[in-house]
Amino acid sequence: MYIGRFLVAGKTKEGKPFVAYRVSSRSFPNREARKINDNTVAIIPKDLNEIFKNPYITYNCIKVVDNVIVASNGSHTDFIAEKLHFGKRDALAYVLAVMDYEKDDYKTPRIAAILDENECYMGYVAHDDIRVKKVELKEGKGYYLGVYNACKIDENQVIDIEGETAEEIAEYILNYEEFEHPVACAVAVIDKDGIKIATKSR
Numbered sequence: 001m002y003i004g005r006f007l008v009a010g011k012t013k014e015g016k017p018f019v020a021y022r023v024s025s026r027s028f029p030n031r032e033a034r035k036i037n038d039n040t041v042a043i044i045p046k047d048l049n050e051i052f053k054n055p056y057i058t059y060n061c062i063k064v065v066d067n068v069i070v071a072s073n074g075s076h077t078d079f080i081a082e083k084l085h086f087g088k089r090d091a092l093a094y095v096l097a098v099m100d101y102e103k104d105d106y107k108t109p110r111i112a113a114i115l116d117e118n119e120c121y122m123g124y125v126a127h128d129d130i131r132v133k134k135v136e137l138k139e140g141k142g143y144y145l146g147v148y149n150a151c152k153i154d155e156n157q158v159i160d161i162e163g164e165t166a167e168e169i170a171e172y173i174l175n176y177e178e179f180e181h182p183v184a185c186a187v188a189v190i191d192k193d194g195i196k197i198a199t200k201s202r
């Protein structure tokens with residue numbers, strides 16, 4: 001099944017909250033997830049000329065602000081991170097409503113998640129729908145939210161989670177076979193001594 005880009009918000013079996021973002025792509029597979037600094041991961045084409053072909057393929061996908069993680073499939077990551085003082089629900093609702101779905105041939109939805117050690121919200125804006133929801137994370141499980149055929153937040157979109165470190169989770173999600181065309185994955189996990197980030201690319 002092809003679900004395009006997707007987020008997974010969950011907990012490891014030992015109870016560490018995490019969010020993962022995976023780029024799956026038919027059209028722009030030559031990209032990588034690159035750690036820019038301790039707080040930011042970007043999705044970048046390997047050939048920088050590709051940046052000019054499509055406005056939606058280059059962006060920060062993870063941003064950490066103090067003890068809060070923001071993850072998304074586009075440039076809205078930065079705007080949500082700037083609006084965290086609104087609260088998680090309203091930062092998602094405001095930015096998703098203002099930025100709207102992507103104006104490409106597929107009307108690609110914008111998806112996003114905000115996570116800290118206490119709570120997690122997920123949200124999306126599609127051409128025919130908009131939603132923000134608090135999700136209760138469970139040990140060893142992750143909610144996935146994808147742009148195509150999986151743009152929902154509910155108990156039917158839950159996968160088992162393997163791995164305890166950011167590296168292990170990134171490896172697991174990147175190689176998650178059911179979801180086709182893997183390209184790159186970025187993970188932020190809340191460990192006892194802080195937030196850890198890892199990236200894996202094909």
Ligand SMILES: NC(=O)c1ncn([C@@H]2O[C@H](COP(=O)(O)O)[C@@H](O)[C@H]2O)c1NC=O
Pocket residue numbers: 004005023024025026027028043054056057058073074102104105106108109147
């Ligand atoms: N975020 C991304 O990395 C990203 N990659 C591709 N898109 C958009 O989705 C369209 C379809 O891409 P694909 O065929 O790779 O699923 C692209 O033309 C582009 O407008 C993206 N936009 C949203 O997911």
